[in-house]
Amino acid sequence: MTSDHLSRTGFRRAALGRRTGCNIETIRYYENIGMMPDPPRTAAGYRVYDETHVSRLRFILRARQLGFSIEEIRGLLGLVDSGSQTCAEVKERTERHLADVRARIADLARIERVLSETVTKCSGENVPECPVLEALTPRPVLA
Amino acid sequence: MTSDHLSRTGFRRAALGRRTGCNIETIRYYENIGMMPDPPRTAAGYRVYDETHVSRLRFILRARQLGFSIEEIRGLLGLVDSGSQTCAEVKERTERHLADVRARIADLARIERVLSETVTKCSGENVPECPVLEALTPRPVLA
DNA sequence: CCTACACTCTGTAGTAGCTACAGAGTCAAG
């Protein structure tokens, strides 16, 4: 690695992955779908990253950790990139996402309740009859 | 539709879909991946279903509603099909799945907490500064 | 100078669980 090819602060994909905890294939994926900018290249075609890429990737990763979809993140990044973001707009988007998260929790909580209630009815013995299987086997409509 | 081709109780894909609330493409998908048996066919190649298919499909759909994965359902069906199911075995599998559901709830609850706490800090005004964006923008390590 | 090794490049395929479509065939009723 010569300092001709990588500027004093530049580094490559593996280093970006190491600094952010991101899989290096994922970095390329984010570039392909336009979430990360196409970085400059060395003469040999190697990507060269700097601190701006670290920041942007961390933003994306943190948003993913908070359950934002790629499209939601793309929207947030678009606002920030254009400098047109306002707290009002971001708050609204976050509240929409939050509603979605709460809906998913409600779904899972319903599942959790049914499963845990059913499982308590299980004898846990070596018999073929099982309340779980009965719950999965809908009874005839008229019986 | 002649009664030569469809036995007295037989019906086709759209009818099976209607009776179970299942998308007809999904039925074919379950057959392709071996969750549903290949049904008999008419001379023209049309699938012919009966009540056994209704039961099995309802089992699958109900299990999906309870969050079981296709592979988990395949396992349960395998037990039932071989007649070797015991309450002990089914209970164990259900508890493993339940643990998974609870882990997913915990993940989402953590997300919900962070998002809702952050959103309460939002002024919601037409200013560019936003606590949500700050939460997504990791501060420098030494500052 | 050569080789070994670590890294990078690209395109592509696989994961889960469906869902949808194109283009062809079938069947019964009007």
Place this chain on the structure above:
DNA sequence: CTTGACTCTGTAGCTACTACAGAGTGTAGG
């Protein structure tokens, strides 16, 4: 004999990655 509703098949699309093959690059050690 046409219309319309159904069916058939293979295949592609969706989300968000992850992994691999096969080729190229750059550097350190011998």
